[in-house]
Amino acid sequence: xxxxxxxxxxxxxxxxxxxxxxxxxxxxxxxxxxxxxxxxxxxxxxxxxxxxxxxxxxxxxxxxxxxxxxxxxxxxxxxxxxxxxxxxxxxxxxxxxxxxxxxxxxxxxxxxxxxxxxxxxxxxxxxxxxxxxxxxxxxxxxxxxxxxxxxxxxxxxxxxxxxxxxxxxxxxxxxxxxxxxxxxxxxxxxxxxxxxxxxxxxxxxxxxxxxxxxxxxxxxxxxxxxxxxxxxxxxxxxxxxxxxxxxxxxxxxxxxxxxxxxxxxxxxxxxx
Numbered sequence: 001x002x003x004x005x006x007x008x009x010x011x012x013x014x015x016x017x018x019x020x021x022x023x024x025x026x027x028x029x030x031x032x033x034x035x036x037x038x039x040x041x042x043x044x045x046x047x048x049x050x051x052x053x054x055x056x057x058x059x060x061x062x063x064x065x066x067x068x069x070x071x072x073x074x075x076x077x078x079x080x081x082x083x084x085x086x087x088x089x090x091x092x093x094x095x096x097x098x099x100x101x102x103x104x105x106x107x108x109x110x111x112x113x114x115x116x117x118x119x120x121x122x123x124x125x126x127x128x129x130x131x132x133x134x135x136x137x138x139x140x141x142x143x144x145x146x147x148x149x150x151x152x153x154x155x156x157x158x159x160x161x162x163x164x165x166x167x168x169x170x171x172x173x174x175x176x177x178x179x180x181x182x183x184x185x186x187x188x189x190x191x192x193x194x195x196x197x198x199x200x201x202x203x204x205x206x207x208x209x210x211x212x213x214x215x216x217x218x219x220x221x222x223x224x225x226x227x228x229x230x231x232x233x234x235x236x237x238x239x240x241x242x243x244x245x246x247x248x249x250x251x252x253x254x255x256x257x258x259x260x261x262x263x264x265x266x267x268x269x270x271x272x
Contacts (some may be wrong), residue, residue, distance in 0.1 A: 081169060094147045095138055096147065099140050103137070108163075118158070121157055122158055123153060127150065146271075148179065152182075153176065187205065206261075219265040220263055225250060226258065232247045
């Protein structure tokens with residue numbers, strides 16, 4: 001029988017040659033998608049790592065030590081720190097102590113480098129006293145005597161005294177505080193008439209918030225009847241915050257009389 005007369009027969013032999021479907025892993029579009037996805041993952045991961053490193057190092061700077069010959073040592077990480085709190089601020093009592101809290105535990109490094117010998121705070125006007133580290137990040141200054149009355153103080157944290165190999169001060173360094181202003185708390189004027197009520201004396205009292213020197217007060221205290229200056233005697237001597245005085249006898253007039261008490265602005269309390 002010729003080949004033309006042979007009918008087509010389907011080959012059901014599983015072992016025979018057959019065409020397999022193309023593997024999806026080798027399709028170009030699928031491979032391109034995988035590459036793009038992995039690239040995005042790498043970029044996001046790198047961005048996160050860079051951001052974390054920046055956050056971790058945002059308070060650090062690189063310092064290079066250099067000796068007199070110009071030889072540089074290895075780079076070292078230096079942490080920036082600031083003054084977290086300062087007290088007192090504004091008006092304060094004469095018995096106040098100065099306390100500074102830093103944002104980092106800098107005390108140990110300063111003690112190792114013997115920088116504790118340098119006064120960390122410059123006070124103006126100057127105050128005599130002692131510095132003590134009460135913790136790794138808190139410095140306290142104890143004045144030897146009460147603060148001067150009616151005085152404004154300026155405090156500057158000296159960077160060269162608190163900086164070390166591992167820490168450097170940044171931010172605000174200057175602060176102000178003051179003791180209560182010198183003032184008259186109370187004053188009284190009373191009239192003492194004679195038996196005929198033709199003459200009288202003025203008895204007065206002044207109360208200051210700080211003690212004053214009586215001799216200096218006499219130079220600044222004045223009493224006037226209209227435009228006439230009155231003579232007076234101070235009953236106490238030495239140093240007092242309450243002063244009593246009395247005038248000579250004054251002729252009583254038919255009309256009302258006004259007594260004016262004045263204290264010069266240049267009078268200062270003891271210790272100011």
